[in-house]
Amino acid sequence: MAAxxxxxxxxxxxxxxxxxxxxxxxxxxxxxxxxxxxxxxxxQRIFYFHVPSFWTAFLAIFTTTYGSVAYIAxxxxxxxxIAVSAAELAAAFLTIGLVTGPIWAKPVWGVWWAxxxxxxxxxxxxxxxxxxxxxxxxxxxxxxxxxxxxxVAIFSCxxxxxxxxxxxxxxxxxxxxxIGDGGYLDPRMGKVLLECWGALVALFLLLLRERxxxxxxxxxxxxxxMEVERRGx
Amino acid sequence: xxxxxxxxxxxxxxxxxxLRSRALLSTTFVFVLLVLVLFSFTFDPTATEARRFGPGLxxxxxxxxxxxxxxxxxxxxxxxxxLSALRMAPIEPFAVLLGKLAANAVYLFLVELILLPIFAGLxxxxxxxxxxxxxxVMFLGTVGLATTGTVFSAVxxxxxxxxxxxxxxxxxxxxxxxxxxxxxxxxxxxxQPYLDTTWVVFLTAFDVVFLTAAWLFGEYLFEE
Numbered sequence: 001m002a003a004x005x006x007x008x009x010x011x012x013x014x015x016x017x018x019x020x021x022x023x024x025x026x027x028x029x030x031x032x033x034x035x036x037x038x039x040x041x042x043x044q045r046i047f048y049f050h051v052p053s054f055w056t057a058f059l060a061i062f063t064t065t066y067g068s069v070a071y072i073a074x075x076x077x078x079x080x081x082i083a084v085s086a087a088e089l090a091a092a093f094l095t096i097g098l099v100t101g102p103i104w105a106k107p108v109w110g111v112w113w114a115x116x117x118x119x120x121x122x123x124x125x126x127x128x129x130x131x132x133x134x135x136x137x138x139x140x141x142x143x144x145x146x147x148x149x150x151x152v153a154i155f156s157c158x159x160x161x162x163x164x165x166x167x168x169x170x171x172x173x174x175x176x177x178x179i180g181d182g183g184y185l186d187p188r189m190g191k192v193l194l195e196c197w198g199a200l201v202a203l204f205l206l207l208l209r210e211r212x213x214x215x216x217x218x219x220x221x222x223x224x225x226m227e228v229e230r231r232g233x
Numbered sequence: 234x235x236x237x238x239x240x241x242x243x244x245x246x247x248x249x250x251x252l253r254s255r256a257l258l259s260t261t262f263v264f265v266l267l268v269l270v271l272f273s274f275t276f277d278p279t280a281t282e283a284r285r286f287g288p289g290l291x292x293x294x295x296x297x298x299x300x301x302x303x304x305x306x307x308x309x310x311x312x313x314x315x316l317s318a319l320r321m322a323p324i325e326p327f328a329v330l331l332g333k334l335a336a337n338a339v340y341l342f343l344v345e346l347i348l349l350p351i352f353a354g355l356x357x358x359x360x361x362x363x364x365x366x367x368x369x370v371m372f373l374g375t376v377g378l379a380t381t382g383t384v385f386s387a388v389x390x391x392x393x394x395x396x397x398x399x400x401x402x403x404x405x406x407x408x409x410x411x412x413x414x415x416x417x418x419x420x421x422x423x424x425q426p427y428l429d430t431t432w433v434v435f436l437t438a439f440d441v442v443f444l445t446a447a448w449l450f451g452e453y454l455f456e457e
Contacts, residue, residue, distance in 0.1 A: 072450065072453055124405050124408045125405075127404075127405040128405045128406065131398075131401045131402045131405060132402075134398065134401060135388070135389075135392060135398060135402060138392040138393045138394050138395075138398055139391060139392045139393070140393075144391060147453055147454075147456065148388045148391060148392070148454070150453075151384070151388060151450050151451075151453060151454060152385070152388055152402060154446065154450055155381065155384065155385075155406060155443070155446060155450075156405075156406065158442060158443070158446055159405075159406050159409070162409040162435075162438075162439055162442070163405075163408055163409055165409070165435070166408070166409035166412040166413055166435065167408070167412065169412075169416075169431065169432075169435070170412050170416060173416070
């Protein structure tokens with residue numbers, strides 16, 4: 001037992017150091033390697049974390065949905081642990097994206113929040129995953145919680161394309177200031193963007209692994225506590 | 234027993250319970266009416282503004298009402314543990330969900346039917362020329378609201394703080410229904426009334442997608 005926890009700790013430290021090295025490299029690349037954007041200047045560099053954090057959030061949402069479907073199919077608790085760990089990370093990465101967005105938007109567009117289709121849809125997405133996490137805090141029995149939240153996670157995931165389509169349609173029918181019309185991306189910028197995404201995916205995997213172990217431990221402790229109560233020790 | 238017959242029986246049971254007291258219908262009606270009147274205090278709508286914003290306010294009021302009135306759907310079965318009896322009945326579990334869903338859609342639709350003339354009067358809109366198309370939009374939006382609402386009320390019935398939790402879970406999921414139905418309704422109240430087929434198709438798609446999801450995953454909600 002002691003040897004196992006020691007090797008767990010060692011591997012945690014190893015993977016953490018590796019992830020932080022990736023993140024440091026990504027920061028360096030975003031700040032110094034990527035060329036400066038002509039019109040927006042230095043503030044545009046937030047893009048290298050703003051965009052990849054959404055991509056990572058989508059990866060987390062996919063993981064939550066996969067875990068939820070797998071839980072319903074197999075009724076094995078490990079899938080619920082994966083689902084909740086990924087859902088927390090989805091909420092975290094969506095929050096990073098939604099906070100870095102206004103920091104970028106204010107100097108460039110002149111407003112913190114432009115009500116454009118993508119931002120608004122992402123906010124609705126964020127609300128869905130936060131309410132999923134709220135639901136989990138309000139159901140006590142583990143199996144019941146796993147089942148109910150799996151159904152909610154699946155319904156939320158099905159809703160994602162509908163939310164994006166409806167808000168996009170709504171926005172195209174109502175005139176909007178033209179902002180961020182895509183355009184040309186310098187190949188060096190593209191490379192740095194992918195590097196930053198790689199670093200965030202590494203962070204996602206590291207946190208997913210640690211959070212999963214925490215959830216597993218939590219369930220073991222709960223099991224022991226119930227055993228103690230049952231035997232009246 | 235076939236799915237249709239079982240669903241019909243559950244629907245009849247739900248409607249019979251409601252018709253004995255009519256508590257849910259009358260309370261919801263008063264709630265939506267209050268919200269519609271209170272909305273007009275926050276801005277003093279001109280004729281154009283009423284046409285532009287009225288439909289959105291109506292749908293927002295209905296969404297709020299739905300997230301409150303769908304709450305008792307499953308909680309009602311807990312007092313005498315009648316859900317266990319339904320579970321033991323020799324019918325598909327989906328029939329229970331579908332029957333309750335249909336009952337909720339009927340309640341909401343009844344409330345809307347009574348409210349529409351009052352809403353038209355309050356916001357000075359003419360509904361008669363577009364009545365058929367308006368009812369179609371109302372129907373599609375209501376089915377979407379009742380489907381997700383009934384499934385989520387089965388979820389929250391087993392949680393704490395359920396009165397608050399149901400709206401929190403339901404409102405983000407229903408954002409597409411709010412947009413689709415209020416946009417379609419705005420079109421019907423514009424100078425040259427038209428029915429935007431994109432939104433009709435979209436609302437139909439929403440209903441079909443979530444009815445299918447309820448059919449696939451709904452039964453897990455009643456498992457012991």
